[in-house]
Amino acid sequence: MVVTVLGLAGVAVSAYVWYKQVTTGPVACWGDGCAKVIRSRYGRLLGIPNGALGVAYFGAAALTPVVGTLVPEVWVLLGAASAVALLLYAYLTYLQFAVLRAWCVWCLTSAALALAIFLGLLAR
Numbered sequence: 001m002v003v004t005v006l007g008l009a010g011v012a013v014s015a016y017v018w019y020k021q022v023t024t025g026p027v028a029c030w031g032d033g034c035a036k037v038i039r040s041r042y043g044r045l046l047g048i049p050n051g052a053l054g055v056a057y058f059g060a061a062a063l064t065p066v067v068g069t070l071v072p073e074v075w076v077l078l079g080a081a082s083a084v085a086l087l088l089y090a091y092l093t094y095l096q097f098a099v100l101r102a103w104c105v106w107c108l109t110s111a112a113l114a115l116a117i118f119l120g121l122l123a124r
Contacts, residue, residue, distance in 0.1 A: 007062025010113040017106050018051025033102030042095050061117050082118040
């Protein structure tokens with residue numbers, strides 16, 4: 001249940017980031033770094049908006065408890081995906097700090113949700 005709630009929260013955050021990556025206009029933000037980070041050249045991985053990748057990851061996380069009752073191996077896949085997500089989030093957080101010198105609360109929230117999912121999987 002916790003993984004589903006965290007996954008749904010992640011989908012919401014990632015969907016907003018994705019929308020702001022592909023549209024113009026202001027980005028709701030505590031501070032002034034969100035638009036700079038979201039719309040930077042680091043906002044895409046292999047041409048795919050990071051927000052879209054987040055929607056896919058968090059959507060899969062939200063569905064895992066349901067699918068996992070039928071196919072228990074899916075939990076292992078979510079664990080692997082979560083480990084990869086954490087590495088990517090660590091790199092993106094480094095870029096915010098060291099390269100862009102701007103902070104995106106949406107991005108940091110997404111990273112925290114991925115960490116919470118990973119820790120939840122470890123506790124499982």
